[in-house]
Amino acid sequence: MQGLRSLAVLMVVVYHVFLDRVSGGVDVFLMISAFLLTLSFVRKVEGGRPLGLAGHWLHRFKRLLPAAAVTILGTLVAVGVLLPSSRWTAVIEQAWASLLYWQNWLLAAASVDYYARDDSLASPLQHFWSLSIQGQVFILWPLIFAAGAWLSRRLGWRYRTVLAVAFGAVFAGSLAFSVHETATNQAFAYFDTRARLWEFAAGSLLALALPYLRPARALRVVLGWTGVLAMLACGLVLPVGQAFPGAVALWPLLAAALVIVAGQTGAQVGADRVLSARPLVGLGNVSYALYLVHWPILTVYLATTDQARAGLGAGLAIIAASIGAAYLVTYLVETPLRRATWTEAAWWRMGTVVAACLLVVATPVAAWQLNIDRAARAAASGVSADNPGALALRPGYEAVGDPDAPTLPLATQLDLQWASLDHPCEGDLATADPLLELCRQTTPLTAPDKVVVLVGDSHAEQWLEALEPVAAQQNWQLVALLKGGCAFGEPTAPGQNPDCLDWLHAAKQYVLDVHPDAIFTVATAASPTGPDERLVTGYRDLVTEMTGLGIDVLGVRDNPRFAVDMYECVEQRGADPCEVDLDRALAPVSPAEALSGIPGFFPVDLTDRLCPGTACPPVIGNVYVYLDDNHLTADYAATLATDLRERLLAVTGW
Incomplete structure (x- = not known):
């Protein structure tokens, strides 16, 4: 034995x-x-x-x-x-x-x-x-x-x-x-x-x-x-x-x-x-410990x-x-x-x-664990001045923070870098569909100026930290319908992700039932291996249908995706060696621009706030831009709120 x-x-x-x-x-x-x-x-x-x-x-x-x-x-x-x-x-x-x-x-x-x-x-x-x-x-x-x-x-x-x-x-x-x-x-x-x-x-x-x-x-x-x-x-x-x-x-x-x-x-x-045989029996005697230590x-x-x-x-x-x-x-x-x-x-x-x-x-x-939590609280205390993020790219910005302040988010806080809305969908925005049980909204408003539904995958979710303050400033009722890995496009489009079909049908039906003023979506999908950026599967058909029904579509361009974990790259090699040239990360022109002639479709591009100049750095304004190989940190997305607000209002005329 x-x-x-x-x-x-x-x-x-x-x-x-x-x-x-x-x-x-x-x-x-x-x-x-x-x-x-x-x-x-x-x-x-x-x-x-x-x-x-x-x-x-x-x-x-x-x-x-x-x-x-x-x-x-x-x-x-x-x-x-x-x-x-x-x-x-x-x-x-x-x-x-x-x-x-x-x-x-x-x-x-x-x-x-x-x-x-x-x-x-x-x-x-x-x-x-x-x-x-x-x-x-x-x-x-x-x-x-x-x-x-x-x-x-x-x-x-x-x-x-x-x-x-x-x-x-x-x-x-x-x-x-x-x-x-x-x-x-x-x-x-x-x-x-x-x-x-x-x-x-x-x-x-x-x-x-x-x-x-x-x-x-x-x-x-x-x-x-x-x-x-x-x-x-x-x-x-x-x-x-x-x-x-x-x-x-x-x-x-x-x-x-x-x-x-x-x-x-x-x-x-x-x-x-x-x-x-004696060697095998002897090894059997230590088999439990060998299993423990080898991995x-x-x-x-x-x-x-x-x-x-x-x-x-x-x-x-x-x-x-x-x-x-x-x-x-x-x-x-x-x-x-x-x-x-x-x-x-x-x-x-x-x-x-x-x-x-x-x-x-x-x-x-x-x-x-206690020391990690203490360090996180201490680092967060000076976030606005010490960690301006994208605000450092705005004209006239002057650095006033501590140059030795830690870069945020701390590595031990990466699991917390996902934003969410505070309330389950209720009232006219409620849904009984179990596929949409995670439907969330901002604090209910009695008379919102607009109802905006953010819908899609994690690349849509990462914009919540920037979009929620915009909604608060503009008196918008914001709703989030999200499912990881399921970019929002026409469910019946050829090549659609089969694991997402049921959810896409449910999300689309919700939008049709609620009939919001606008939906906020990610319009393109970048590639981690080169500038092979494309429209999200079924996106053109979805935009055509939604705008035809009087629902505006806000289509934000995707952020770069990479072959390596950018956060870990900085930890191991420093920020400069981890930069990626812009022309290797995204297409020369956003594929979403091809839809700009459709009335009611409004492309939004913040690439210059992710890749200022000709390169896409992993750290901007003492804030990590990416938490892994393709997602923005919530800390950096929060610093994009001002830019997002200005560009949304400019392109829509709202």
Whole structure:
């Protein structure tokens, strides 16, 4: 069993380091954990011993938390010293989630969050998702064992029979759910505990069935090698990453099950002879720690060297360093605490170890988080004078701020750089369509001069910080209909994003029903690879229809998009090397100008406030212009309010 564990962890490590693929090794770990847990509880119940759930849980987490705490602390130190500060907030959030066994749900939410920063998907603590699921199952499974024991006494059934029915139901239900969710929302399903329960149930069912599975020795030799080879091939022969955890995850689980069923054959040519070899068994003893430490070492190395994948030499060094660190964590931290008999003498002693592990991580994480919040509040206190942003480009501007003031927004505040309106849509502006449940508006006005609906994707949303003060000054009722990734164009246009069709139809119908004075939209779409700027898909048809109905269309030109994260570029290289020539970022003339002859369409272009002169700098007026590779920061957008107001009024004549 230890040899099988070592094989699984080696698959995980090697596939991560060299192939950047899913190996199926984690799935094997999940199944093995339930297999061993089931054997333990069945022996207790059949031996007439008390289950002692509280003691079991304390004992379990006393063994798991020390190595996890050391790994989290070491990772935080490495992140603080080696990674840019734009990564800190996400890693701190994941440190909390990892410590409290909630990491999988945090990553699941980020996987479907259009606004989540990309670096969260390469977090040095990302791998704690599987340990979080295990922790949740380690709480749930003993409850099933206890309920099964109670039912067994009440119904007069054999305990194994009750458990077989229970875990069979979990297996069937969770697998069906997993197949469906993987097909419809694979990114979320990958981290969803519910879509993984069947893998644990498979291990429990195997534990219950194993005493009745007694194939001949020759057949067990074949089963053992078949299982080993199938495990190694998973993810190598067939890329399965985008298909997990659906039915394809049966592959590594069945492969591992064959190895377990084969068991100890005693044959000279059996797979068990290899898996029982001393080096593999020794590696199996540190497999938990190896899984913990290898991912932070790999991701921090890749981040500091700005590489997508480790080369052969670096990869071997990473694996060697990971194995060395795993032995240190196991034999200096995990094993001494596990063998310390005094910790097992009373429940409160085990609880003390668990609490100490939690506190040793929670204390520095909370302190770091508090310091970040204090720095953010201090930096924001001088924003108007010290951080003029686009106001510094206006004629006659004179700098009066502190030249040493920090550039805003701070890297630790990037997740807050999205504006929103304060009120849900109500009254005549309300909608019952569930697709538009996030409809928002400014404070309701009894007699607005105009009703303006801002509608579109994140590139429309980023203008809220500039448009909202304009609406307040002009007595406009502002409404926001937004969906990330869905630029507003005619839904029936050829080439329209199929993931956006339902929302686009709903948003268009809302505009037709409300019939506002105007809609504020993004008219063009820039390209991150060059000046291949174009009109938003279906935009011309939409403009023609809306203006024909008497609804004005305000079409703002898109901002430049880039091949790199501009914020991180400045952190690593400074502002000047990150500038991009204007003629490489946008078309010489805005494609929206081709629609300027349509009555009721008003193009708005603030390119000169994003790219003054011939270049597009990442910092203007001591404010970061971009929060990533294509979105404006809310801090910079706020400084564009005056320019936006002047140009809107000039082009519309309002």
